[in-house]
Amino acid sequence: MNFSEYLDAEWVPALGCTEPASIGLAAATASAQASGSIRVVKVRCNPRIYKNCYAVGIPYSRGKIGGHWAAALGALAADPSVGLEVFRQNTPERIATAQVLMDEGSVTMDVDTTHQELWIDCHVEREKGSGRAVIAGDHTSVIRIQRNGKVLLGDDETTVNHSNHHIRRRIAGMKIEELFAFLRTMTDEDRERLEEGIALNMAIARHGEKLFPEDFAVRDVHDTIGRAARLASGGVYARMSGEDLSVMSLAGSGNKGITTTVPLVLWAEKMGASRRRMQESLALGALMTSATTHHLGTLSAMCGCANAAGIGLAAGRVYMEGGTEDAVSRAINNMVGNIAGIICDGAKIGCGMKALTAVDAATRSTELAMAGIGIPVTDGIVGSSPHESLANLGRIARGGMAVTDDEILDIMHSKNLSHTPDP
Secondary structure, eight states: OOHHHHHHEEEEEEEHHHHHHHHHHHHOOOHHTSSSSEEEEEEOOOOOHHHTTTTTTTSSSSOBHHHHHHHHHHHHHGGGGGGGGGGGGOHHHHHHHHHHHHHHTOEEEEOOOOOOOSSSEEEEEEEEEEEEEEEEESOEEEEEETTEEEEEOOOOOOEEEHHHHHHHHHTSSSSSSHHHEEEEEEOOOHHHHHHHHHHHHHHHHHHTTTTSSSSTTTTOOOOOOOHHHHHHHHHHHHHHHOOOOEEETTTTTTHHHHHHHHHHHHHHHHHHHHHHHHHHHHHHHHHHHHHHHHHHOOSBOHHIIIIIIIIHHHHHHHHHHHHHHHHHHHHHHHHHHHHHBBBOOOOTTTTTHHHHHHHHHHHHHHHHHHHTOOOOOTTEEEEEEOOHHHHHHHIIIIIIITHHHHHHHHHHHOOOOOTTEEE
């Protein structure tokens, strides 16, 4: 594996939240197998996909939210070639048609609790045929396509493309010194791709911060930490609101991409770090975010923005300040010993607050790590190494919090919000 392969898998443009975008992609893929007016759109998905679509905004939809709208608009687009930017194809006419489908009850979304990992099964009936698409494992991994019942792709529905999982597993298995060496394999093209992500994520962050009160999170004009937290929070807030701006997602999440990228850019400017040093810091932050995501899972009961991107951010900040491998290890342990357990209760504008928390926690963890202070192995779930700490964090997320999503879904269903019918 080289760094370009890593970026291909984990550094991917996305428009809006990646879960509804993935539903939109599945619906577009299924719909493209037939023609004529759309009659029925049926979606089945795992609980975490449903949770992350429940209250999140859809870009270019005039304020619509939720998985039902994602499925309807994806089916009407019927063009999967744009991947996770499928909602850029929304038009006023398609929004009006989607509203009719919704009003007629032609769009349904059910939860299948037998699937814990990312899984979406979409069936679209059109005037001149039907199509089906299944996405599993990762947001863009289409494992099955059917046209009028005939299988075009995928001999076995249980076969999932785990290429991203394989890459995350390899990254998670690397020692910190090996990750430092891996950074030095970046090509100029890799650096340009990182810069593309920086431009996207900084643009939505600057847009999003304008939605906040003028003095929110910033004490004074010299408060770089507050400014970084405000910008990251603003970017996540804007994205979850469905603002019409693409982001560069990281490890399957645009929020992770924003939270890892934006503060590092601001800190680099404040420190006067070179552009190359800033790029390498972001690269290390991205790698550690992917490593943590490997342990937590692509979709988790724990907040990936805080627990994965926050850890990546701390590692990147230490590297930017010239910290050693030991200092990076201390920063990771400090994060695991601090914010472990922040839950994921779905994608929504409140994720902006969790991004703010992640930036603040990463800052404090870095400051202590650079001063030689780290939470010791005698404390709680902290391990004797970053690998042990992240593995322990994963145990809590996958095993210890196994029933958390069930409780979250029950709470969501009890709200009975009119825009998101119970499955």
